[in-house]
Amino acid sequence: MGIKGNIIYGQSGGPTAVINSSLAGAIEASKEAGVKKIYGMHYGIEGFLHEDIIDLRDHVKDAADISLLRRTPSAFLGSCRYKLPKIEGNEDVYEKIFEILEKYDIQYFLYNGGNDSMDTVKMLSDYARMHNKPQKFMGVPKTIDNDLPVTDHCPGYGSAAKYIATSLKEIMVDSDCYGPYRTSVCIVEIMGRHAGWLTAAAALGNNKPDLIYLPEVNFDPDDFIKRIKKLAETKSSITVAVSEGIKLEDGRFVCELGSSSDKLDAFGHKQLSGVGTYLAALISDKTGIKARAIEFSTLQRCASHVVSRTDADEAYNAGYLAAKKAFEGCTGSMITIKVESRAPYLVSYSNFDIHEIANVERKVPLEWITEDGTYVSDEFIAYARPLIMGEIEPYYSEGVPQHLSLK
Amino acid sequence: MGIKGNIIYGQSGGPTAVINSSLAGAIEASKEAGVKKIYGMHYGIEGFLHEDIIDLRDHVKDAADISLLRRTPSAFLGSCRYKLPKIEGNEDVYEKIFEILEKYDIQYFLYNGGNDSMDTVKMLSDYARMHNKPQKFMGVPKTIDNDLPVTDHCPGYGSAAKYIATSLKEIMVDSDCYGPYRTSVCIVEIMGRHAGWLTAAAALGNNKPDLIYLPEVNFDPDDFIKRIKKLAETKSSITVAVSEGIKLEDGRFVCELGSSSDKLDAFGHKQLSGVGTYLAALISDKTGIKARAIEFSTLQRCASHVVSRTDADEAYNAGYLAAKKAFEGCTGSMITIKVESRAPYLVSYSNFDIHEIANVERKVPLEWITEDGTYVSDEFIAYARPLIMGEIEPYYSEGVPQHLSLK
Numbered sequence: 001m002g003i004k005g006n007i008i009y010g011q012s013g014g015p016t017a018v019i020n021s022s023l024a025g026a027i028e029a030s031k032e033a034g035v036k037k038i039y040g041m042h043y044g045i046e047g048f049l050h051e052d053i054i055d056l057r058d059h060v061k062d063a064a065d066i067s068l069l070r071r072t073p074s075a076f077l078g079s080c081r082y083k084l085p086k087i088e089g090n091e092d093v094y095e096k097i098f099e100i101l102e103k104y105d106i107q108y109f110l111y112n113g114g115n116d117s118m119d120t121v122k123m124l125s126d127y128a129r130m131h132n133k134p135q136k137f138m139g140v141p142k143t144i145d146n147d148l149p150v151t152d153h154c155p156g157y158g159s160a161a162k163y164i165a166t167s168l169k170e171i172m173v174d175s176d177c178y179g180p181y182r183t184s185v186c187i188v189e190i191m192g193r194h195a196g197w198l199t200a201a202a203a204l205g206n207n208k209p210d211l212i213y214l215p216e217v218n219f220d221p222d223d224f225i226k227r228i229k230k231l232a233e234t235k236s237s238i239t240v241a242v243s244e245g246i247k248l249e250d251g252r253f254v255c256e257l258g259s260s261s262d263k264l265d266a267f268g269h270k271q272l273s274g275v276g277t278y279l280a281a282l283i284s285d286k287t288g289i290k291a292r293a294i295e296f297s298t299l300q301r302c303a304s305h306v307v308s309r310t311d312a313d314e315a316y317n318a319g320y321l322a323a324k325k326a327f328e329g330c331t332g333s334m335i336t337i338k339v340e341s342r343a344p345y346l347v348s349y350s351n352f353d354i355h356e357i358a359n360v361e362r363k364v365p366l367e368w369i370t371e372d373g374t375y376v377s378d379e380f381i382a383y384a385r386p387l388i389m390g391e392i393e394p395y396y397s398e399g400v401p402q403h404l405s406l407k
Numbered sequence: 408m409g410i411k412g413n414i415i416y417g418q419s420g421g422p423t424a425v426i427n428s429s430l431a432g433a434i435e436a437s438k439e440a441g442v443k444k445i446y447g448m449h450y451g452i453e454g455f456l457h458e459d460i461i462d463l464r465d466h467v468k469d470a471a472d473i474s475l476l477r478r479t480p481s482a483f484l485g486s487c488r489y490k491l492p493k494i495e496g497n498e499d500v501y502e503k504i505f506e507i508l509e510k511y512d513i514q515y516f517l518y519n520g521g522n523d524s525m526d527t528v529k530m531l532s533d534y535a536r537m538h539n540k541p542q543k544f545m546g547v548p549k550t551i552d553n554d555l556p557v558t559d560h561c562p563g564y565g566s567a568a569k570y571i572a573t574s575l576k577e578i579m580v581d582s583d584c585y586g587p588y589r590t591s592v593c594i595v596e597i598m599g600r601h602a603g604w605l606t607a608a609a610a611l612g613n614n615k616p617d618l619i620y621l622p623e624v625n626f627d628p629d630d631f632i633k634r635i636k637k638l639a640e641t642k643s644s645i646t647v648a649v650s651e652g653i654k655l656e657d658g659r660f661v662c663e664l665g666s667s668s669d670k671l672d673a674f675g676h677k678q679l680s681g682v683g684t685y686l687a688a689l690i691s692d693k694t695g696i697k698a699r700a701i702e703f704s705t706l707q708r709c710a711s712h713v714v715s716r717t718d719a720d721e722a723y724n725a726g727y728l729a730a731k732k733a734f735e736g737c738t739g740s741m742i743t744i745k746v747e748s749r750a751p752y753l754v755s756y757s758n759f760d761i762h763e764i765a766n767v768e769r770k771v772p773l774e775w776i777t778e779d780g781t782y783v784s785d786e787f788i789a790y791a792r793p794l795i796m797g798e799i800e801p802y803y804s805e806g807v808p809q810h811l812s813l814k
Binding site for chain 2: 165
């Protein structure tokens, strides 16, 4: 393949449970191709600008390390939320980056992230093209939010969806344990500010929540309360899955309502409560029914103990293929997944122009949301089911999962 | 063993991830002893008073069902939070219970729960003794809180501790992913109103939180802020594990402080925020450092996907032995665990007078908390480590864990 120099790999944005599988794939592809130095950016492009660069062969030494790396949650290399400035007027930033690339003889630059992070790949490949630089820049898709365009789905989503479906089912059987002797509503708040992919995953368990609200559809508080009252006529345990990003018809986030009155925290600061807390309080106020809120919070993206094998394998393949494509001379492109067949589940990988991907958000198709806006359709289930299939067992030692770390 | 009639089993109080392992043990012991009818109370003693009784042979048919039952979180039979009234003046309640027992020819009554639930065993065995009733009443220990006296530890605790250690580690590596570029504090709020056993489990991971606060020691907000400031001088990611039940020197719960000002929710009701939310706001106010709170919430007691095999096996044995003891004529007693050796880990089972157990709470010994009150000692680690060892893998189907249910 005519390998010309060294490779560097960076992780960017919020981590996922399988983010390091992509890194593992890229490391193995680089070793197979005979790349001399396999570098890692410590804390993404932000660390790179401080020349914080790691020699990955020192840290991921053998097949056992690769196995452990694939079981390690959060960004092994450290991540960042740093957006490169526009090229015009900020040439110094880009010159610095390319100076560092040249200093380390880096010819292949792989960047693993979501929509925002793909902007880094776009800017660098654009700059390289403008200045006839030889380096190749490839994007490796990663986001629990599943909102990257072009690709059928995104590595990271399947595992987060599996965690949500698993944990929600467990919460539901727990909520249900007092049967007819206690009526209560449990609001489970799930990540996803603009797209409802994660919240939709609530429908993948074998106990299903009663209502599912995605940000793709306007939320009507009056209709919501009506539905809760109706459900309470026949059920003692009611579960609602709700996206943190649901909005009213007038465009305001529902979570803002909690702070729209003069609600202050104990220190006099305006407080933004979660949408779950707000809806639980709304239910108690309007119906008198006991309601509580649960937030899945960070565990949605870092639960290495509930990982989809399908997702982890696809993450690995995306990293592997991004390296391979870069070695073949490809640049300004992101690896994408196409589902050739859902049953049996068969995929193919390709790559796509980064300009069509960076900063674009893909939402849940409205056809996959029921007409009344309170559930997802069977089409969504058929889409998402294969993505959560299979498991990767953690390596337990001393009773807790073991991970690989940089120190 | 001279089996005389039928057996009934009830689950009471908050569920655990291994509560149904005890039920499985009791079912198998009953089958082995040749008991004709193995009944379950649907929703504990509360359902029993409504004669809501299940024939368990209809629902747990074979070894495969037992395996699935052992992997099922929350109370398979349904639970209750119902405390029997004192006998004097409420003889009608007790007469009704014994009428039902006689109607179903129930000679053995097993009740699975914590301190409060053991009160039911105490009251019924007392009543039986007073009125020369032949039925035997045995307690099966169960609580994630680990606050039952006499027994070295309590089934349910090991799995909750394993979940906490596992999830906290994952949250910590996630929090740490931006390295020196972002300073933040994460407060993780853990269950335990009066005893700190669960919060102490935060020390069992291989990444350790910076501070651990148990309710056994008074909490000093000024000292807390001083420590956070000090930590922030050298660390960018700080993690604090805190029990929901920590108190000030004057006896007030810290979580009450959040509502001590005129803090109202969006509907004008006084709002009780969690201690985590309060402390995060306190940090932001006093230090300007970004802080957030995570609550493990219900998943601490229902995460069947992170179960300690040691705990599950002990839960099974406790149920098995409670049935066996009842068949032998024992009554008014609860099964207890004694650790004969911590390395290798060897236990023996015994049983103890329920009068010494019901309504008594056992706290973390003060010697196991560091002198400055901000951590647990190695003695606690040595105590708890064996309890979280080993795993029980869920049976996954369709990508999510499968459970046994009554319908």
